[in-house]
Amino acid sequence: MKLLDISEVARQSGVAASALRHYEEKGLIHSAGRRGLKRLFGPEVLDQLAVIRLGKAAGFSLEEIKGMFGPDGRPSLSRPVLRTKADDLDDQIARMTSLRDMIRHVADCPAPRHIECPKFQKLIRISARRSAVKPSKF
Amino acid sequence: MKLLDISEVARQSGVAASALRHYEEKGLIHSAGRRGLKRLFGPEVLDQLAVIRLGKAAGFSLEEIKGMFGPDGRPSLSRPVLRTKADDLDDQIARMTSLRDMIRHVADCPAPRHIECPKFQKLIRISARRSAVKPSKF
DNA sequence: TCTTGACCTTAAGTCGACTTGAACTTGTAG
DNA sequence: CTACAAGTTCAAGTCGACTTAAGGTCAAGA
Numbered sequence: 001m002k003l004l005d006i007s008e009v010a011r012q013s014g015v016a017a018s019a020l021r022h023y024e025e026k027g028l029i030h031s032a033g034r035r036g037l038k039r040l041f042g043p044e045v046l047d048q049l050a051v052i053r054l055g056k057a058a059g060f061s062l063e064e065i066k067g068m069f070g071p072d073g074r075p076s077l078s079r080p081v082l083r084t085k086a087d088d089l090d091d092q093i094a095r096m097t098s099l100r101d102m103i104r105h106v107a108d109c110p111a112p113r114h115i116e117c118p119k120f121q122k123l124i125r126i127s128a129r130r131s132a133v134k135p136s137k138f
Numbered sequence: 139m140k141l142l143d144i145s146e147v148a149r150q151s152g153v154a155a156s157a158l159r160h161y162e163e164k165g166l167i168h169s170a171g172r173r174g175l176k177r178l179f180g181p182e183v184l185d186q187l188a189v190i191r192l193g194k195a196a197g198f199s200l201e202e203i204k205g206m207f208g209p210d211g212r213p214s215l216s217r218p219v220l221r222t223k224a225d226d227l228d229d230q231i232a233r234m235t236s237l238r239d240m241i242r243h244v245a246d247c248p249a250p251r252h253i254e255c256p257k258f259q260k261l262i263r264i265s266a267r268r269s270a271v272k273p274s275k276f
Numbered sequence: 277t278c279t280t281g282a283c284c285t286t287a288a289g290t291c292g293a294c295t296t297g298a299a300c301t302t303g304t305a306g
Numbered sequence: 307c308t309a310c311a312a313g314t315t316c317a318a319g320t321c322g323a324c325t326t327a328a329g330g331t332c333a334a335g336a
Contacts, residue, residue, distance in 0.1 A: 082245035089238040100227040107220035
């Protein structure tokens, strides 16, 4: 039963100790106990931190991430809610793909003002339509 | 030459008037002039706002978005930098795809604690490896 | 001409996610 | 036994992206 102190968790996860305390305070992670004052974490916290990192990269708030993976790693959301989250992600992935295409286009297209390039406009319109249809996040 | 007042831009774009002023202050958009005190915007601002919305959804800061599409819609970044941004986006898309898969798995897998499900762990490890290899954003 | 409502400016406030600072505690090495 | 590095708590600060409040301006309609 190898327990890790906070600096070890910080080192292995790349998450600052202050952030780890913050996550614990917010209930996203839990220490397995203390040695004196010092927190000790079980190794599973590293996986949990990977999920947190991922969730953040995907644009979820700590509160949402906490909701997704419950107090102790168990998912606390119902299947339909999770499916909705997954669909939101699909949406966001589509947006990001649009933006990526747009940026690649800008990098390659010789037009001086991209806002006037028909292809660029088409890309914009596509994404604008998407957000018009489903403005869930705005 | 149809110019739009701020509330019309807000209505058509779904962006709050206060946010539009904020964007102008930060140099992301520009008003075409004034009628009295009141800002008038050219219609191209709507496309610019679509780009801004997209960039935000993709996790870029206003500063970065401004950098990507320059003061007046022209790209101010060099091609290599843009290509790097596009690659970052590919990366982030991959992360989000991982998370989506993870969430869908959680929604479907009957295991009580997903952190202990081998498939789930595999998904986590994959994403953890990705961020270990390229910790650009952390 | 007068009123009104939409817009203006500036400053301050808010929110999330941390970070930083100050003062305190403790297991462990010397 | 003592010193000290590494932790601790709690409060306050920071940063980005806005929003809100307070007070001011002005084009247009009655």
